[in-house]
Amino acid sequence: MKRILGLVVLLFLIPVFALAQTKIQELGLKGPVKEVTRSYRIFRETHTFSEVDKFCTSYSTYRDGILQDKKNFDNKERVVEEYARNALNALYLYDDYKLTFVTQYPNHPNTKRYGKLDKNGTIIQRTTIYENINKIETEEFLYNQNNKRIKTIRTTNDPLRLVNINGHELEFLPMVVFETLYNEFGQTIRFSVYWVTTSNKYVNRLEWQSTYKDGLIIESTLLHDEKIVEVEKYQYLEFDKYNNWTKQSQITTTGDSEPTELIISREIKYY
Numbered sequence: 001m002k003r004i005l006g007l008v009v010l011l012f013l014i015p016v017f018a019l020a021q022t023k024i025q026e027l028g029l030k031g032p033v034k035e036v037t038r039s040y041r042i043f044r045e046t047h048t049f050s051e052v053d054k055f056c057t058s059y060s061t062y063r064d065g066i067l068q069d070k071k072n073f074d075n076k077e078r079v080v081e082e083y084a085r086n087a088l089n090a091l092y093l094y095d096d097y098k099l100t101f102v103t104q105y106p107n108h109p110n111t112k113r114y115g116k117l118d119k120n121g122t123i124i125q126r127t128t129i130y131e132n133i134n135k136i137e138t139e140e141f142l143y144n145q146n147n148k149r150i151k152t153i154r155t156t157n158d159p160l161r162l163v164n165i166n167g168h169e170l171e172f173l174p175m176v177v178f179e180t181l182y183n184e185f186g187q188t189i190r191f192s193v194y195w196v197t198t199s200n201k202y203v204n205r206l207e208w209q210s211t212y213k214d215g216l217i218i219e220s221t222l223l224h225d226e227k228i229v230e231v232e233k234y235q236y237l238e239f240d241k242y243n244n245w246t247k248q249s250q251i252t253t254t255g256d257s258e259p260t261e262l263i264i265s266r267e268i269k270y271y
Contacts, residue, residue, distance in 0.1 A: 021148055021186030023047060023056035023077060028185070028215035031242030032271040040264040050075075051271045076121050096121045103128075115139075120147055149186060154178040187212055216245065230254045244268055 027047070029036065033054070037046045044062040049055065055077050060070040072081040074094075082090040088108055094101040096117065103113035115126035128137040135157060142151040155177050181190040193206040210220040222230040231253045238247035248264040 021182075021184070022054065023059075023186075024049060024054050025215075026186040028187075029244055029268075031244065033244075033268060034271045035269040036244075037267045038264060039267070040262055078121070078123065094121065118143075122147065148184060149182055151182070152178075152180040154180075183212065185212075185215060187215075187217070240268060242268075242270070 024033065027036065032051070033049050034051070035046060035048045037044060039045075042064045044065075046058075046060045046062075047056055048058045050057050053075065055075055056073055058070065058072050061068045067083075067085065069082070069084040069087075071079050071083075074080050078092065078094060079090075080092050080094075082088075082092070088105050088111060090113075091104045091106070092101060093104065094117065099117040099119070099121075101115050101117060101123065105111045105113075110131040111129070112131070113126065113128040116124055118124050122141070122143065124141050124143070126139040126141075130136075137154065137156040139152065139154045141149060142153075144150050177194040179190075179192045179194070180188055183189050187210070188208075189210050189212070191208040193204075195204050205223075205225055207223045207226075208220060209223070211218055216234070216236060218234050220232045220234075221228060233251045233253075235249040235251070236245040236247070237249055238245065240246050244266070246266050246268065248266070250262040250264060251259050252262070253259045
């Protein structure tokens with residue numbers, strides 16, 4: 001997600017679950033990809049893929065070379081195991097006959113997660129209950145007639161979320177709604193966050209809008225209540241023999257500030 005300068009919002013990242021589109025398509029990769037590692041500053045993330053069906057088999061993130069989290073996937077690109085440093089570890093159990101799934105947290109019995117699958121075994125609904133902090137999250141995954149994911153809606157009553165918008169005092173947020181729209185390749189074209197403070201003085205909306213060309217992101221805009229806060233533009237500097245980019249320039253302009261540039265590299269291994 002993009003940086004929010006001047007806006008302080010504590011958000012949880014949306015976990016990766018079953019995709020009707022494959023991760024190969026989402027990342028715009030070509031050729032017999034075995035592994036792709038994306039690096040910038042002290043951060044690194046790695047996807048690995050199977051040789052025959054080209055499904056993503058694992059995803060890992062690192063900070064200063066230290067593993068932060070890792071997810072292993074089945075042949076439908078559904079999470080089956082999850083490790084998060086200093087957080088929850090989880091096992092996901094799918095029943096394709098009953099079209100249900102549950103998640104086990106061996107070290108956190110007060111956390112419960114369950115949901116529903118469609119006839120293709122794709123997750124269409126999920127509920128997470130954190131009994132010790134009285135928190136509930138619900139998610140709904142919507143697909144079109146071709147079984148391509150088009151929208152995700154996530155709602156939480158997390159009582160610990162705080163927000164500071166344009167000098168307003170910090171307040172508890174009783175309800176936060178996340179909404180994500182995707183293109184035909186499973187790439188996010190719009191990510192929105194809505195919330196109302198406990199005083200109900202104002203309703204807020206953050207929205208990220210992304211534009212793609214030939215499967216590559218070229219621009220992303222952050223808006224707060226429909227006003228542009230930040231713009232990121234992407235250029236692709238180097239490509240490999242399969243025409244996959246290996247070096248990217250990300251130029252960010254926030255308000256009236258001078259643009260800043262971030263160079264992102266990708267190392268791709270092939271079968």
